[in-house]
Amino acid sequence: MMSQLTQQQCRYDDEGKRPLELDEIKSLSEQVAAWTINSEGTRIVRQFNFKNYYHTMNFVNAIAWIANKEAHHPDLQVSYGHCEVTFTTHDSGNRLTINDFICAAKVDALMDAGNFGPKLVD
Numbered sequence: 527m528m529s530q531l532t533q534q535q536c537r538y539d540d541e542g543k544r545p546l547e548l549d550e551i552k553s554l555s556e557q558v559a560a561w562t563i564n565s566e567g568t569r570i571v572r573q574f575n576f577k578n579y580y581h582t583m584n585f586v587n588a589i590a591w592i593a594n595k596e597a598h599h600p601d602l603q604v605s606y607g608h609c610e611v612t613f614t615t616h617d618s619g620n621r622l623t624i625n626d627f628i629c630a631a632k633v634d635a636l637m638d639a640g641n642f643g644p645k646l647v648d
């Protein structure tokens with residue numbers, strides 16, 4: 527399916543900066559079901575748990591690789607066995623854009639494909 531988020535790349539034209547409408551957010555969120563959207567509809571967040579710091583940082587570094595490639599960077603909160611990943615588009619006044627959903631889907635794919643130790647909890 528062409529519209530699959532994982533097949534897309536972050537865009538830096540006007541469409542990439544356009545804050546999404548609520549119905550678009552709802553529709554896109556079906557492709558990233560493990561993510562939570564805050565009540566204001568301005569950011570998406572997912573929690574990841576790992577066995578230890580090594581596995582956590584391995585994941586964080588892989589996320590950084592994606593972020594640099596896409597030129598779209600998540601806010602990361604990292605502790606020993608946990609990483610909270612938040613996407614919002616700072617250039618759009620901290621609103622959700624298509625780029626946030628594209629990157630969230632790519633982080634999901636990374637988690638599914640990567641070897642970051644046993645997946646403890648979603």
Ligand SMILES: C[C@H](O)[C@H](O)[C@H]1CNC2=NC(N)=NC(=O)C2=N1
Nearest residue numbers: 597598599600614615616617618
């Ligand atoms: C110039 C550069 O591409 C922009 O500043 C990008 C970089 N990464 C970014 N990341 C996020 N999350 N939001 C942005 O608005 C953003 N802008």
